[in-house]
Amino acid sequence: MTTAITKYLVGIGRTVMNALWRIGIGTRFLSLILLNSGISFSRFHLTVRELFFSGVMSLIIILVAGMFVGMVLGLQGYETLKRYGSESALGSLVALSLVRELGPVLAALLFASRAGSAMTAEIGLMKVTEQISAMEMMAINPIARVVAPRFWAGVFAVPLLAAMFSVMGVFGGYLVGVVLIGVDEGSFWSQMQSNVDFQHDVLNGVFKSCVFGAVVTVIALFEGYDAPPTAEGVSGATTRTVVESSLAILILDFILTALML
Amino acid sequence: MPSEALVEIRDVNFAYGHRPILKGMNLTFPKNKVIAIMGGSGCGKTTLLRLIGGSIKPTSGYVKIGGQVIHELDHAGLYAMRRKMGMLFQFGALFTDMSVYDNVAFQMREHTSLPEEIIHDLVMMKLHAVGLRGTHNLMPAELSGGMARRVALARTVALDPMLIMYDEPFAGLDPISLTVVGNLIKRLNDALGATSIVVTHDVQESLKIVDYLYFVAEGVIIAEGTPDEIRASDKPFVQQFVNGEMDGPVPFHYPGGDYQQDLKLKHTERVKFNKRKVTVRHFGPDRRQKK
Numbered sequence A: 001m002t003t004a005i006t007k008y009l010v011g012i013g014r015t016v017m018n019a020l021w022r023i024g025i026g027t028r029f030l031s032l033i034l035l036n037s038g039i040s041f042s043r044f045h046l047t048v049r050e051l052f053f054s055g056v057m058s059l060i061i062i063l064v065a066g067m068f069v070g071m072v073l074g075l076q077g078y079e080t081l082k083r084y085g086s087e088s089a090l091g092s093l094v095a096l097s098l099v100r101e102l103g104p105v106l107a108a109l110l111f112a113s114r115a116g117s118a119m120t121a122e123i124g125l126m127k128v129t130e131q132i133s134a135m136e137m138m139a140i141n142p143i144a145r146v147v148a149p150r151f152w153a154g155v156f157a158v159p160l161l162a163a164m165f166s167v168m169g170v171f172g173g174y175l176v177g178v179v180l181i182g183v184d185e186g187s188f189w190s191q192m193q194s195n196v197d198f199q200h201d202v203l204n205g206v207f208k209s210c211v212f213g214a215v216v217t218v219i220a221l222f223e224g225y226d227a228p229p230t231a232e233g234v235s236g237a238t239t240r241t242v243v244e245s246s247l248a249i250l251i252l253d254f255i256l257t258a259l260m261l
Numbered sequence B: 001m002p003s004e005a006l007v008e009i010r011d012v013n014f015a016y017g018h019r020p021i022l023k024g025m026n027l028t029f030p031k032n033k034v035i036a037i038m039g040g041s042g043c044g045k046t047t048l049l050r051l052i053g054g055s056i057k058p059t060s061g062y063v064k065i066g067g068q069v070i071h072e073l074d075h076a077g078l079y080a081m082r083r084k085m086g087m088l089f090q091f092g093a094l095f096t097d098m099s100v101y102d103n104v105a106f107q108m109r110e111h112t113s114l115p116e117e118i119i120h121d122l123v124m125m126k127l128h129a130v131g132l133r134g135t136h137n138l139m140p141a142e143l144s145g146g147m148a149r150r151v152a153l154a155r156t157v158a159l160d161p162m163l164i165m166y167d168e169p170f171a172g173l174d175p176i177s178l179t180v181v182g183n184l185i186k187r188l189n190d191a192l193g194a195t196s197i198v199v200t201h202d203v204q205e206s207l208k209i210v211d212y213l214y215f216v217a218e219g220v221i222i223a224e225g226t227p228d229e230i231r232a233s234d235k236p237f238v239q240q241f242v243n244g245e246m247d248g249p250v251p252f253h254y255p256g257g258d259y260q261q262d263l264k265l266k267h268t269e270r271v272k273f274n275k276r277k278v279t280v281r282h283f284g285p286d287r288r289q290k291k
Helices: A002-035 A038-042 A044-054 A056-083 A087-128 A131-137 A142-181 A185-195 A198-226 A231-260 B045-053 B075-082 B100-111 B116-129 B145-156 B175-192 B203-209 B227-232 B236-243
Strands: B005-016 B019-030 B034-038 B060-065 B085-088 B163-167 B195-200 B212-217 B220-225 B266-273 B276-283
Touching: A002 A142, A002 A198, A038 A044, A038 A142, A044 A056, A044 A087, A044 A142, A056 A087, A056 A142, A087 A131, A087 A142, A087 A185, A087 A198, A087 A231, A131 A142, A131 B085, A142 A185, A142 A198, A198 A231, B005 B045, B005 B195, B019 B034, B019 B045, B019 B195, B019 B212, B019 B220, B034 B045, B034 B175, B034 B203, B045 B060, B045 B085, B045 B163, B045 B195, B085 B145, B100 B116, B100 B145, B116 B145, B116 B175, B145 B175, B163 B175, B175 B195, B175 B203, B195 B203, B203 B227, B203 B236, B212 B227, B212 B236, B220 B227, B220 B236, B227 B236
Parallel strands: B034 B195, B034 B212, B085 B163, B163 B195
Antiparallel strands: B005 B019, B005 B060, B212 B220, B266 B276
16 A cells, blocks of 8 residues: 555656656757847748748638637627627627637637647657758757747747737627627727727737747747657657647636736 | 878767667778778667767767867867768758758858859759759659668768768668669769768678778677778678678577567466465466466
8 A cells, every 4th residue: 555655656756857857958948949049030031931831821720710719709799798788899899808818829729739730740750850960960050940940930920820810800700790790880890999908908918929929839849859759759749739838828828817917 | 091090989988878889999080981880780880970970979988080089079169070071861861841952052051151153053063973963953752762862962062071971871772772872972982082981781882882891799899801801801790791691690689588488388386285385387388368
């Protein structure tokens, strides 16, 4: 019995130590990226190229998802507001929900699933096929040449994608609320304009997106760079990217919201 | 080997954790020569290349390149040294998101400020040297294994390195590609005045192109010499390796436990006999698991 409890406690201790160890290595990895970021700006075309692959290529899924989330908000919001005779506040409800929470969070979650997993798989496969080693042997720092441009592309892409998500969401809410249900168009837009504060709502949302972008991208890049160079290793790393990124986004969202209120 | 040494490996020991890989290795690689390091899989050949490239540090001893101890160099010094080296990886390690042209041009763009017109001419010359000028617009995925290896060779010599390392350059090649790659290694070394280190276990192809060979087994050099000396050698290991014989000092089986035990052909059991516990040894298949 005592042995079983000891084994259980040792197992917990090992898991915690392993998690702390990985957080430490991940932090060191992030500092290496920041130290080697010069090339990402001096040769900005490298970052723009990655911005295209991670940002532009994610645009379709972001726009479609944003539209439908906005449409659902329009429907649900109208049903709730109707009970209190406040249908005219539909524009505010849709806009505030999207700009403050749903835009940054859902855009980051979609980015993690679509672009983050792709980054992990790409870097992991570069390791498997010795492309990273080849680069090191050519006296080219792979952190500076491969990792840092992807990191900054992620940091820039997520706020832009979140903005696009929110715009499409508002459009979706407008379609359902105004065009389909018949809420007054003037009150829809004027309520939104008067209730959405640029600094308190929009800038806070942008700040959240930047944090989510940095966290999701660094997790994706770290998992890829740290993946064992096998098929199983890369597949495991890709799964971990999606799981860890999703949890990190939701936990950070709570912390940031609590700090910003 | 009377020429001046470019690479010297002296008393090098190396271990992965508690598992020793290299034990007191001494090798010399003279300038303008092609030298092969041969041995069975897992004998430490690639580890030697990694030590020379500065990817890992020896547990003791040193690797000197051009008079500089490689593991004592700082990051900038190591990168400066690596600019004078080229390495051909086992499967080419071409950058899969770049065309053949961009792969060969990669180092030129990263390390020099040459105008694009000159880079174009240099890339075409390198690709012509490996017979693949016509593939410059193709992507690596569109090349055969042999062609990818030749493109990687063109990329390896892009900046005319003084030291070229080849990690299993003949692995998985058809006979024609194998001869082509072998000849290219020799021709490029002569043309560049470089030193080439070829890690391989292809004896016959190596004997055709190299100036000197080292045989490695279990982390030590067990034979060395020119191709003629190796062919004439009566050492059992060399004979087994050169002639590809199954029987000899190189074991076919990885060390393991008792074969009969693994097949469960005999087992022991503690049973009660006359109120005492005794050990009974059974022969034949163990049928206890079927119960």
